[in-house]
Amino acid sequence: MKHRLCIALSVLTGGLLLLLLLGLGPSSDAPLRMVFASSASSASSASSSSSSASGRDPGVHAAGTSNESASPDVSAAPGPSLNGEGFHLGDHHQLPSRGADNLFFIESSCAVGDPRRGIKRAAMNARQGCAVESAALANPNSTVYFLSTCPSNEGSDGEQVAKEVFSYPNVKSLQVELSSYLNDTPLGEWILRGSLNESSYPVEHSSDILRLATLWKFGGLYLDLDFVVLRPLAGLGWDFAVAESDGLVSNCVLGLSARGVGREVAQSCLGELLARFDGRQWAYNGPYLVTRVLSRLCGGAPVSQMTAGKCRGFAVLRPQSFFPFYYPRWALLFDEGASDSTMELVLRNGTYAVHAWNKLSRARPVRAGSRQPYALLARRFCPRVYSSAGDTF
Structure with a gap:
């Protein structure tokens, strides 16, 4: 009996050793960065090791849930790992659902290079916070996402602003790692070539890329972080852009549905980036790109005539709807x-x-x-x- 037990233990030990040698054992270098923003109600009480009550990825709580018995030191606790969508997941954060009522804001300041090399940024400045809060207030049935490429800066300026913004139940925050986030998009291989690193405007061009990739992945509405939202946006539908001037369509606000013509526009925009990205020009990969794609969709119609009837259901709104002054x-x-x-x-x-x-x-x-x-x-x-x-x- 003892002999058989020894043999069994030897086989088991050998198998485990083989798995480790093959690299299938537990990884010790999983990313440990935390998402910096959390709701005010969860900042001191949520446990980063709890699993989601809604069936989402481990490390993500459903909105409004928390582990009241734990109060970890956020600055010292191990952070969540990067999930398959390219997000760093933390407490009280919710992944976007494809085709849902999504409203996105993106902070791209740390997208290129190593965001940990001594950068000290505010968690969220007041004007950014105003954009997110105003959108959440005007659109209570939408889930408002603040996607940031920057790491946690606990105790930084603007932390109180972030706490106020994330006290709204329909506001969520996720940290994005650019190359992983783009991995399942048509830009996955392109981003690895380093063209963005050579850009003269890496922050702006990262933002151009991230907004298009986000709408391609999930569908929804994107807004720049320097808006103040005044009215509900649901009545505009999903497939629209806004004219910045008589000859230019802005990419500051862009609605693309997850299917149909919105998906086609998103696909065409990513294809345009692949074929014609130019890191030397500030607006070439942004509003000029959107204008080129919509010109083809609308049969060469001028911006002022890019109506839903001429653009297969996609509409370009008048400038006054989002730009009351140029x-x-x-x-x-x-x-x-x-x-x-x-x-x-x-x-x-x-x-x-x-x-x-x-x-x-x-x-x-x-x-x-x-x-x-x-x-x-x-x-x-x-x-x-x-x-x-x-x-x-």
């Missing part, structure tokens, strides 16, 4: 002297959201309590962020 007039948002006329232009012109033209306006402060139009909009449409932002917004 970029040369961006300073109107900061001018107290023109406050009344600017607010009337914004609120009484059928505008769904206001674009702040952040590339031009980001250095101009918004003073809390002032009559600057940006401050008035923030107080009304993103009240939690506005109240937590301090003296300047």
Whole structure:
């Protein structure tokens, strides 16, 4: 009997050793980065090792669930591993569902290079937080996703803003690792060639790529992080873009359904990136790319005539719907002297959201309590962020 037991143990030990030699044993180098943002209610009580109650991947809690008995040190606890979609998963985060009512914002500052090399970024600045909060308030039936390429920065500036934003039950945060995220898209092999690393505008071009890949993967609506959303967006449908000018379609806001013409547009946009990516030009892979793709879809129609009837169900909306004033007039948002006329232009012109033209306006402060139009909009449409932002917004 003892002899047989020894033989059995020897066989078992040998088998385990063979598995380890073949590389099939447990990995010790799984990514350990944490998603930086969590809801205010879960920041100190959620356990990163719990499994989802909704059947999603381990390490992801269904919205509104938590492990109240555990209070791990988030900065020291091992983080979740990268899942098959290219996300780093953490507590109280929910993967997008294909074809669902998804609304996406993307922070691409850390997409290229090593995001851990001494970069100290705010968890979320106030204007970004205002965009996300205003979208969540105006669209309570949508799931609003904040996808970030940056790692956790516990204790950084803006952490309170992030907590306010993620206190909304329909707002979720996920950290994205670019190459893994693109792996199951037509850009999977292209991203490994390093063209993006050689771009003159890596942050902007990463954002161009990520928004198109996200809509290709899941479908939904994408918005830039410098909007203030004023009205529900559901009535616009899913397959639409917005004219930035008479000859250009913007990629600041883009709705693409997961099937039909939206899926076709997403596929064509990724194909255009593969064939004609140009890292030397700022807007070539963004609004100009979208304009080229839609021109083909709409039979060469000018932007002003890209209607659903001419574009097989895809519509290009008039500029006023999201750009009540064009970029040369961006300073109107900061001018107290023109406050009344600017607010009337914004609120009484059928505008769904206001674009702040952040590339031009980001250095101009918004003073809390002032009559600057940006401050008035923030107080009304993103009240939690506005109240937590301090003296300047």
